[in-house]
Amino acid sequence: MTFYENLRLAWSCVKSNKMRSILTMLGIIIGISAVITISTLGSSLKETIGSTYSDMMSTNQLAFMWIATSDEAEEQEPPVVFDLENTYEFKQAFAGQISSVNLMTGVGTGDYHYGDDIKTVNILGYSEGFCESNNYEVIMGRDLEYQDSFDNRKVCVVSANFVKYALGGMKNPIGEKIEVETSDGTIVTAYIIGVYDMTKKQSSITGTAEKSDKDKVTDMIIPVSYAWDLTDTPESKRNNEVLYINGAPGVDGTTLKENITNYFESKREAGSEYYLLIQSLEEQLKMISKVMDVITIIISVIAAISLLVGGIGVMNIMLVSVVERTKEIGIRKALGAKNKVIEAQFLVESVLICAIGGVVGILLGLLNGGLIAVIAKAVVSRSEDYSFLTINVSPPVMMIIISFLFSTFVGIVFGLYPARRAARLSPIDALRYE
Numbered sequence: 218m219t220f221y222e223n224l225r226l227a228w229s230c231v232k233s234n235k236m237r238s239i240l241t242m243l244g245i246i247i248g249i250s251a252v253i254t255i256s257t258l259g260s261s262l263k264e265t266i267g268s269t270y271s272d273m274m275s276t277n278q279l280a281f282m283w284i285a286t287s288d289e290a291e292e293q294e295p296p297v298v299f300d301l302e303n304t305y306e307f308k309q310a311f312a313g314q315i316s317s318v319n320l321m322t323g324v325g326t327g328d329y330h331y332g333d334d335i336k337t338v339n340i341l342g343y344s345e346g347f348c349e350s351n352n353y354e355v356i357m358g359r360d361l362e363y364q365d366s367f368d369n370r371k372v373c374v375v376s377a378n379f380v381k382y383a384l385g386g387m388k389n390p391i392g393e394k395i396e397v398e399t400s401d402g403t404i405v406t407a408y409i410i411g412v413y414d415m416t417k418k419q420s421s422i423t424g425t426a427e428k429s430d431k432d433k434v435t436d437m438i439i440p441v442s443y444a445w446d447l448t449d450t451p452e453s454k455r456n457n458e459v460l461y462i463n464g465a466p467g468v469d470g471t472t473l474k475e476n477i478t479n480y481f482e483s484k485r486e487a488g489s490e491y492y493l494l495i496q497s498l499e500e501q502l503k504m505i506s507k508v509m510d511v512i513t514i515i516i517s518v519i520a521a522i523s524l525l526v527g528g529i530g531v532m533n534i535m536l537v538s539v540v541e542r543t544k545e546i547g548i549r550k551a552l553g554a555k556n557k558v559i560e561a562q563f564l565v566e567s568v569l570i571c572a573i574g575g576v577v578g579i580l581l582g583l584l585n586g587g588l589i590a591v592i593a594k595a596v597v598s599r600s601e602d603y604s605f606l607t608i609n610v611s612p613p614v615m616m617i618i619i620s621f622l623f624s625t626f627v628g629i630v631f632g633l634y635p636a637r638r639a640a641r642l643s644p645i646d647a648l649r650y651e
Contacts, residue, residue: 220565244531247578248521248526279473338434340437343441359411369440374410403447474495527627532632547642563639575624
């Protein structure tokens, strides 16, 4: 008999015992659907984390810091001090490869008085690229530039929320002079040069989503040199321990990281007790992704154990089928059917049952994963605490293929013994069987 004839015969046997076939497939369906559901959730969670981080900040951002290898080394200056002068030279050396280099410092909160109301802002000092680093859109004017810090300009970038409520929705606030009073009574005077849009997602992750729009505390960004003046930072302390760099669009992050590392290492003297630590958001996302993959695989393997139970069920039913069709086997053997033909007939039937169960399990698993994702999206859209999440549904294509192949493999393994038992029946005993 050809494979097609065996397949047709196996399908007719499955159809003639529908309820028994469905109950036999149930173990395979449950096991496969559990694996696909878990894999879909794991893959979707990984995509969700990546998309959320990408929405919040630039994934092409690198952080550099010098780490001392001993307590004595901490008392010395690192090979390169991250101050305005050195970072400007660094930016010139990598012109076209990096878009911004960030030095930053905090000033504190301040109150802007308008009429009888007060608008509170968080005052931060940046050398440049605040909006780019945080994926904020500049809707009016421009972002801070390096020259603003070099010239110690009294300028600032404020949020659209600040313009709407503190400035009465002014259509063009560029050039507007504002005065903000800090908690220690210092007056911060600055002219607005840019307005950024802080989306709902970013306001959620910064903890301001639960507040009304009017009461939200947003960031007021001033040049880092001006911030150092306001905080009376001495010249020797006007630097950062960490240097944040944003790669230019289209530049390979790995190559850029290697080039920058070589640049700094070339300035490190022999015997220096400092080493350069480099971190990137892209690498952190890859690490999270690997952890999620391992967790998903482990849970999937645990769920796949139920396939063994399903396989035992298939073996049991196939043994029953052999007993029921003993006389049929005897007739076929008497007519000249070889052992391999009988074995192939029952093996194909076993594989067919498991393959159908695998397909149904995959569809059910995808349905479960999609349904959970829809529910998660509904919860996120209604909850401001989690509205910063970008929910993505990502069906695991490779796991779908592996699950189907594994279900087929289960059919072969657990169908082999009943098939061989049927093939080894004596034709005389089979014909006499009642």
